[in-house]
Amino acid sequence: MVPLNYYLILSAIVFAIGVVGVLIRRNLIVVLMSIELMLNAVNLTFIAFARHLGSMAGQVAVFFVMAVAAAEAVIGLAIIISVFRQSRTLDPQNMQLLKW
């Protein structure tokens, strides 16, 4: 029976790695993938707590997080395709039209 702490620390590490990905990568698709990584780290936390508290609410929450992540990935990718058609690049640095 693995202690709860181990799972929480693991998901914190994966979350931090996801944050690194969002901050430093200059490719929109990799940024979106890092966001998915962060969502999965949170899912792991939910499931670990669900098991340790004996409540199904954690697993139901993960179910909904997965549905929302699917919707978000779909919309995000559609936006990326539209942006690529306009500016022919996936570098967020080049999308600064609103910067003052």
Added chain:
Amino acid sequence: MNAATAIFFVLAGLLVIASLMVVFLRRVVHCAIALVTALLLIAILFISLQAPMVGVLQVMVYAGAIMVLFLFVIMFLNPGALEQPSIAWWGLAVILSGLLGAFLVPLLSHYEASDNPVTSTELFGSPDVLAKSLFGEFVLPFEIASVLLLVAIIGAVVLGKREHGSDGAA
């Protein structure tokens, strides 16, 4: 250290390596494959945490459908040029994320692992119990989630349509 803990450490190590590969590999397709690996490892962790239904849903939905969508978009857009890393920004970002990790880890270590967690029956996490929760207590979020998915489908179709007069890609 019993077998369960050893297996957990192996899986955790592989998961951290896969996450690092997602963030630090140069070619986008390799990052996508690394993310698929990470998702599969997380699904194995789910199954070991007595959530078989959610684990297999993770494989079916996340690793099996969402990541295929990512791969399709990567193949269509075909980002050729590799991006130029900027050392200063990378260093700053890694330091900030290290701080975030260093902040979160002690915070989360305070949880006393209760020696006997609430005894879960064999049915915990099985499709029956999950379905009862979903259609009993959480039926309203369930319906809202289905509307959300419908909205997402419509939005994606509208966003993906080609405008008249643009020299669309792919």
Added chain:
Amino acid sequence: MIVDLAIVAVKAFLVLFMVLNLAGVLGWVERKGSALIQDRIGANRASIFGFAGMGLVNTLIADPLKFLTKEDFIPAAGDKLLHTLAPCMALFPALVTFAVIPFGDVLILGDRVINLQVANLNIGILYVFAMGSLGVYGIVIGAWASNNKFSLLGGVRGSAQMISYEVAMGLSVMGILMAYSTLDLQEIARDQGMLIRELLPARLGFLQPVMGWLPAWGVFLQPLGFLLFFTAAVAETKRIPFDLPEGESELVAGYHVEYSGGKFLMFFAGEFAEVVTVAGLVTTLFFGGWQVPYLMRDGFHFPWGSIWLLPHLAVVLLQVAAFTVKVLFFCWLQILLRWSVPRFRYDQVMRLGWKMMLPLALLNVAVTAVIIVAAQ
């Protein structure tokens, strides 16, 4: 503890061994069978000391040797790692899916009851769909890593087809899941041992004279589901008539045009392993799995009252033999289908999957639900 692990290891080894061997034998059946259908002789040139064994030596010994000793060629601009990884990703789900298919009831050795199924998961059929959705990666990555336009086109078509028919496959099985109210494949196989009159509630008693002697096999309860599932599964494994992604006459060889030698053998073996897996699934879900009609754990219980008791080992052997015969039948049926039906065009494939099979599957679910609710 060790004995439990050893038993699981033996079962896993047996199943893997059987699937791989059957995949090899199916290669021979396909070549020789297609030759017979097309009124030609087929491969018969390779021989050992003059013994050519109806093409067995050629297909089972000479061909694998040839594949394994060929030069491993990676296209110059292709992605080396992914090119090597893709065949593994294609073969892995095909082999692993068979872990949840039960090939017998229980084997009682002394006081140990061994469930003749490698992994008894309570999520049974969902595991099969999860592995099916992982099968898309072999195609996508294989197509991408070849750096070849035809390959990419075949790969994109193939993966789009696979994800479309995953949906149809899942929905067509819903009716079966509702009829037997379980996801576990061993439970579904066991439930098909009952006669229909025991499964149906009394309100539908007017069907008694007809249903009193039929075992409750899935094909009798869900005929439309069987047709939909079989078609969707054949489309999922990209066999003819749905093999446009590897269309030999149009796309050279589609997504595996740049693969030769051992890697092509892995794709090839993966496809035949999927044929075996589809056959196993169809028998388990719709044709009673390992059930022999009227055979219970202690012997035959005929509906007209007579009982014929059998020793336990004989029952187990009969059940495993029944399973094998049914799987072989469906493998043969898929091979026959390949050489009898012309290939669908791609837009026809997509239209069939989304516009015809999906509504039919939903209709099937609705009608099943109405019948189940009305009968209570």
